Each structure stands twice: as C-alpha cells, then as structure tokens.
Amino acid sequence: MTIDKMKQTTFNKATLDDWEQVALKSLKGKTLDSLSTKTLEEIILKPLYSLTDAAYIPTSQTGIVRQAKNSSEWSIAQLAEGATSEEVLKDIKESLGKGNNVIHFKVEKEHIWNEEQIEEWKVLLAEHKSIIDVTNNPSFLDRFTELKGLVKGAKNAAILHARTYFLNGSSSHQAGGDAVSELASILVQADTIARETSLGELVSKAFVQFSVDTNFFMEIAKIRAFRVLWQAFGEGFGHPHIEAIPVHAETSLRSFSVLDAHVNILRAGNSALAAVLGGADSVTTYPHDYLTGVSPTSKRIARNMQLVLKEETHIQRVIDAAGGSYYVESLTKELVEKAWTYFLELMKEETIEEREAKLLARTNEKWEQQLAALSTRKKSLIGTNVYANPTDVLPKVINQVDYKRLAEPFEQLRQAFQQSPLNTAIIPYGLLKEYKARMDFVSGYLIALGISPVIAPENLKPFDLLKWINEQGIDYVIFVGNDEQTAGLVPALLNERLTVPMDVAGKFEEYEDWLEAGLSGRIYAGQSLLEKGQQLLALAQKEDSNVNA
Numbered sequence: 130m131t132i133d134k135m136k137q138t139t140f141n142k143a144t145l146d147d148w149e150q151v152a153l154k155s156l157k158g159k160t161l162d163s164l165s166t167k168t169l170e171e172i173i174l175k176p177l178y179s180l181t182d183a184a185y186i187p188t189s190q191t192g193i194v195r196q197a198k199n200s201s202e203w204s205i206a207q208l209a210e211g212a213t214s215e216e217v218l219k220d221i222k223e224s225l226g227k228g229n230n231v232i233h234f235k236v237e238k239e240h241i242w243n244e245e246q247i248e249e250w251k252v253l254l255a256e257h258k259s260i261i262d263v264t265n266n267p268s269f270l271d272r273f274t275e276l277k278g279l280v281k282g283a284k285n286a287a288i289l290h291a292r293t294y295f296l297n298g299s300s301s302h303q304a305g306g307d308a309v310s311e312l313a314s315i316l317v318q319a320d321t322i323a324r325e326t327s328l329g330e331l332v333s334k335a336f337v338q339f340s341v342d343t344n345f346f347m348e349i350a351k352i353r354a355f356r357v358l359w360q361a362f363g364e365g366f367g368h369p370h371i372e373a374i375p376v377h378a379e380t381s382l383r384s385f386s387v388l389d390a391h392v393n394i395l396r397a398g399n400s401a402l403a404a405v406l407g408g409a410d411s412v413t414t415y416p417h418d419y420l421t422g423v424s425p426t427s428k429r430i431a432r433n434m435q436l437v438l439k440e441e442t443h444i445q446r447v448i449d450a451a452g453g454s455y456y457v458e459s460l461t462k463e464l465v466e467k468a469w470t471y472f473l474e475l476m477k478e479e480t481i482e483e484r485e486a487k488l489l490a491r492t493n494e495k496w497e498q499q500l501a502a503l504s505t506r507k508k509s510l511i512g513t514n515v516y517a518n519p520t521d522v523l524p525k526v527i528n529q530v531d532y533k534r535l536a537e538p539f540e541q542l543r544q545a546f547q548q549s550p551l552n553t554a555i556i557p558y559g560l561l562k563e564y565k566a567r568m569d570f571v572s573g574y575l576i577a578l579g580i581s582p583v584i585a586p587e588n589l590k591p592f593d594l595l596k597w598i599n600e601q602g603i604d605y606v607i608f609v610g611n612d613e614q615t616a617g618l619v620p621a622l623l624n625e626r627l628t629v630p631m632d633v634a635g636k637f638e639e640y641e642d643w644l645e646a647g648l649s650g651r652i653y654a655g656q657s658l659l660e661k662g663q664q665l666l667a668l669a670q671k672e673d674s675n676v677n678a
Contacts, residue, residue: 145179152176168347169307169495172463178455186462190357191452194408194461197356197373201448204411205435206231206260206377207428214240218249225257227429228436231278231411235262236269247272254278260377260411279336279377292375294322294335298355301488302340302381303532305496308351310488311339312468315355316362317475317484328366335374340532341404342381343396349451350460352376352407357465358472378404379413385420386536388521388543389512393417398434405435405444406451420528496533503535504659513539514658517577523547542662543579551669553582554603556594556631558610558618561587568609571634571652575607578662582607591625598629605668607652609634623647630668 149161156163164176175182207229211217217240221232232253242250254276263269264282276291283293301314315337323331337355341348356373363371380400385393394417404412414434416427439445451457471491478484502508509515513536523544555571557564568584575582585597585606598606606629608619619633623646630649633640640651652661 145177145181148177168344169498170309170347170464170467172460172467178459180455182455182459186458190458190462190465191449193360194353194356194452195449197359198408198410198448202445203405203409204230204258205432205439206233206411206413207432208413208415209234210423212239214242214246218246221253224428224432225253228432230258232257232259232261233413235264236266238266240266240269242269242272260413279375292334292336294331296322296335296337296374299338299340299379299531301492302342302383304489304492305383305499305533306488306492307495308347308354308464309467309471310492310495312351312355312358312464313472313475314488316358316468316472317481317488319362320476321481323366328363328368328371332363332372332374336377337374338377338379339404339409340381340383341378341400341407341409343384343399345399345403346457346460347464348400348403349407350457350464352378352404352409353449353451353457353461354464354468356408357461358468361465361469375410376408377411377413378407378409380404380415382415382419382530382532383534384510384536385415385417385532385534386510386513387420387523387527387540388536389516389518390418390421392512393419394430394434397431401434402438402444405438408449420530421524421526422528499535500538500659501657504538504657505655506658510535510539514577515573517573519576519581538659539577539662542659542666545666546579546669549666549669551580551665552602552604553580554585554598554601554606555582555609556585556589556606557587558608559588559614563611564609564614567611567634570654571607571609574652574658574661577658578665580665591622594622595625595628598627603629605630605632605649605665607632607634612637619643619648620646 152161152164161176166174168174205228207224209217209220209224209232211220217234221234225232251273254273257277259276259278260281261269261276261278262281267282267284270280270283270285270288273288276288278291279295280288280291280293281295283291285293296315296318298311298315301310306314319331319335322335339352339355341352355376359373360369360371363369380397384396397414397417401412401414412435414431416423416431418424418427444450475484475487478487499508503510503514506514512518512521521543523540527540553575555568557568572582583601583603585594589597597603606627608615608622608631610618612635615633615635615637616639620643622631623643626647632650632652633643633648634652636651636653637643640648650661650664
C-alpha cells in the first residue's frame with residue numbers, strides 16, 4: 130500500500146455496542162459483568178469507560194482540581210537522615226545540590242545542635258522551603274523565629290510563614306485503610322481544627338499529607354478527590370471559594386517488601402508518578418532498601434525517579450494531566466461521593482474518640498480484606514506471594530516503620546522456616562506433560578512460604594518411595610499427578626502407611642475419605658497461603674523438637 134492510499138484509508142466508527150459484542154464473543158458464554166471488578170473502596174470498575182460516563186460527572190469537578198494548583202510543577206522532597214546532627218546537615222546539603230527542592234527531615238532527640246550549626250540552619254531555612262517533623266523534639270523550633278514550609282508536631286502554631294496544622298491522611302493509610310478512610314479522616318481532622326480555631330485560621334495554616342500506594346489510578350483519583358472534597362468542606366462552612374492548601378505525598382511503604390527488594394523500585398516509581406499526576410505539590414520517594422538500611426546508591430535512585438519524571442516526561446508542564454480521562458474522572462467522582470458520605474457518618478458520633486474508634490474499625494476491616502486477597506493470591510505482591518526467589522535470605526534486622534506492611538506476615542513465615550526448615554518433596558506420578566502445571570504451582574506456592582521442595586524421581590513404587598524418603602531425610606511430601614492418577618494412586622500410597630505426612634495437590638471429591646485414611650492435607654489454588662504456612666510451620670517445629678529430643 131502506497132503512502133497516498135494509506136492517507137485516504139478510512140475506518141468505520143466503532144460504537145460501544147460494537148465493543149461489547151466483540152467482548153462477548155471472546156468471553157465464551159460469560160457475561161460482560163464478569164469483566165467488572167470491585168475495589169477495596171467498594172467501587173465497581175468497568176472494563177471500558179466512554180463518553181457516556183462523562184454525563185454523570187459534575188461539570189465543575191475538573192475545574193476545581195485544576196484551580197487548586199498554582200503551577201504544574203511539584204517539589205522534590207527527599208527525606209534527609211542521619212544518626213547525628215552533622216550527618217543530617219551533610220545529607221541535606223548534598224541532596225539540595227543534587228536535585229532536592231525542599232529541606233525535609235525529622236528531628237530526633239539525639240540530634241544535638243551547636244550554635245554554628247544553628248546559624249547554618251537559619252541560612253538554609255531562609256533560602257529553601259522545608260518540611261520538618263519535630264514531633265520527637267518540638268524544642269528544636271525555639272531557635273527560629275521564622276521559617277517557610279510545613280511543620281509536623283509543632284506546639285506553637287504562630288511560626289511565621291510556616292503551616293503547622295497537619296492533616297494526616299497517612300495515619301489511616303498506615304493502619305491499613307482504603308482511600309475513602311483516608312479522605313474522610315482528613316475531613317474529620319479539618320473539622321476539629323476549624324471548630325477549635327476558625328476556618329480562616331485552618332486555611333492559612335493547614336497542609337495535608339497522603340501516602341500513595343501502587344494502585345495507580347485509584348491513587349491519582351484520591352488526591353484529585355481531596356481537592357473537590359476540600360471545596361465541599363468550605364461550602365459547608367459557608368465559604369464556597371475556600372483557598373486550596375498544600376498537598377504533600379510520600380510513596381507508601383505498605384507494599385514494600387524485604388524480599389526481592391529491588392521490586393520496591395518499581396513500586397516507588399509507580400507511586401511517585403501517581404502522586405504527581407494526582408496533583409501533589411511536593412513528593413517524597415522512599416529508597417527501595419528503606420526497610421533494611423539505605424545506601425548512597427538507593428537514595429540516588431529514589432531521588433532520580435522524580436528527576437526523570439520532570440526532565441524526560443514533561444508532565445511538570447501540564448496541570449492535571451489525568452483530567453478529562455473518563456476512567457479517572459469517574460473514579461474521582463465516586464471517591465468524592467463515598468468519602469463525603471462516610472465523613473457525614475463519622476460526624477454523627479458525638480466525640481472525637483468515638484469517630485476515631487469507628488474509623489479504626491473500618492481500617493482494620495480493610496486491612497484484613499487486603500491480607501486475605503494476598504494470602505489467597507487474588508492480589509499479587511511480586512517476590513513475596515508470587516514469583517518468590519528461593520535464594521532470598523531475610524536479614525536479622527528489619528527496620529520498624531509506621532506502616533502495616535502486606536509482606537510482613539510472609540516475611541515472618543520465611544524467617545521461621547529459616548530457623549526450622551521443613552525438608553519437603555514433591556512426588557510426581559504420570560507423564561510430565563500431564564502433571565507439570567500442577568507441580569509448578571505447588572513448587573511456587575511452597576517457595577512463597579520459605580520452603581524449597583525437592584522433586585522426587587517420578588512414578589516411584591511404594592517400596593522405592595519409602596527408601597528414597599529415608600535416604601533424603603524428607604519430613605513431608607506432596608503427591609502431584611493428573612486427576613486420574615491422583616484418584617487411583619493416593620489411596621494406594623495411603624495404604625502403605627508412609628513414614629511422613631502426605632498432602633495432595635488439587636481439590637478432589639474423595640478428599641474427606643482420604644483424610645480418614647491418613648492423608649495430611651492438600652494444596653490448591655485459592656487456598657490461604659498464610660493459614661497453610663502456619664500448619665506446615667507447626668509440622669516443621671514438631672520435627673525440630675523430635676530431632677532435639
């Protein structure tokens with residue numbers, strides 16, 4: 130085809146009905162509803178969003194989001210750390226010279242500052258914006274009469290040019306909450322401060338912080354939804370033109386794992402991009418090895434994520450680049466509606482303590498839902514519950530953080546199996562092509578728990594299997610075969626009274642009968658990894674006690 134013919138080629142316009150018909154053919158009898166999924170926030174995600182969805186989105190929504198930003202830029206606010214005051218100052222100056230726009234650090238009690246350092250601080254704080262957490266050492270601020278930026282934990286709200294009313298969305302997220310919990314929590318905090326002081330005081334002194342996780346579009350919509358909710362909050366106080374307040378975002382540690390830690394680079398990069406597209410004014414990206422101790426290289430990678438986003442994607446040239454997307458706008462609208470409804474529910478409680486208790490109950494419920502989805506592999510955490518690296522060894526010391534982490538129960542199991550190994554074998558029967566998929570599933574399942582199984586020679590006769598088990602020092606075996614082989618051979622092996630517990634791979638109608646005949650259990654898709662892991666750990670520790678007896 131010539132270039133002229135290509136230019137003249139036209140295509141028929143595809144309607145939504147056309148897309149649905151094509152989708153139905155590929156679904157092989159399933160309905161279109163089977164393509165929809167429910168989020169943690171109880172929002173139903175459709176497989177396709179179109180112009181039709183835009184009819185249900187308030188016309189003012191996109192405008193409110195965009196008017197809340199004075200600039201398309203955002204500030205890079207990497208966290209400076211150090212055991213001593215000298216190390217903190219050195220880290221701050223180095224980071225400012227390598228791309229940081231903001232002085233960001235947490236003041237600890239062990240940081241002792243001499244007069245020369247205080248003078249150096251005054252110069253730095255006069256020249257740069259700052260995000261300072263003085264929760265553990267509020268007296269640090271006594272040395273300064275003026276600083277620009279955001280301050281957490283300040284007892285004196287009158288510091289000139291500093292915002293000291295901290296609306297903490299991260300606290301709900303750290304406890305396991307969903308986006309609705311975070312947004313409603315912020316509104317409750319804002320309402321409390323506004324009633325104790327005034328709305329004007331709140332607006333002039335407040336800032337908000339979000340933790341941004343790896344649920345990319347939901348996290349974009351969460352920050353955008355806050356802008357709309359803030360406007361509604363102002364209207365509730367009789368100020369429909371309430372000024373926007375700064376939004377700081379940090380990449381969440383909820384999905385960070387010590388196992389296969391380099392995957393955390395992808396998680397942090399995903400979160401940083403979502404924070405920027407959502408409209409955060411400043412962003413902190415945690416290094417991928419934050420849980421075990423950062424290095425100069427990991428800090429550089431974390432900082433460079435944002436520099437690359439700025440210099441190579443040009444998203445800093447566009448305010449609200451995600452605005453106008455049918456999907457993102459629909460998500461934003463639904464988050465606004467659900468968060469506002471839940472906020473009003475919380476405000477029905479008479480005291481702050483009752484509101485916090487109700488919010489905590491929801492966050493705990495959402496946390497359990499996330500763990501259950503991860504444990505049954507409905508959700509994936511690469512390197513942790515799927516595609517785990519059997520050679521990964523957990524360090525003796527893991528830094529404690531404010532976040533509930535999804536990987537932590539798996540890490541605890543891996544650590545327990547490091548201390549109490551369970552010598553495990555997969556015993557395959559039949560032809561390789563018939564049992565390989567099931568064998569690979571069982572192997573990956575066990576490796577995620579911290580058990581590296583060996584594969585027995587296939588089709589061993591009972592006598593040879595018993596001999597092999599004893600020679601190899603095996604503690605536990607899993608029978609793997611196709612449905613026909615399993616139904617025929619499992620009862621025969623149980624009759625031989627193996628010297629070690631045996632599980633079967635898969636779900637079978639005869640399972641209850643096999644349990645009565647001596648079967649130990651089973652491994653199958655959809656089973657809770659954490660529950661099965663605890664059962665196998667109990668077996669491993671029993672074997673340990675027998676060895677040590």
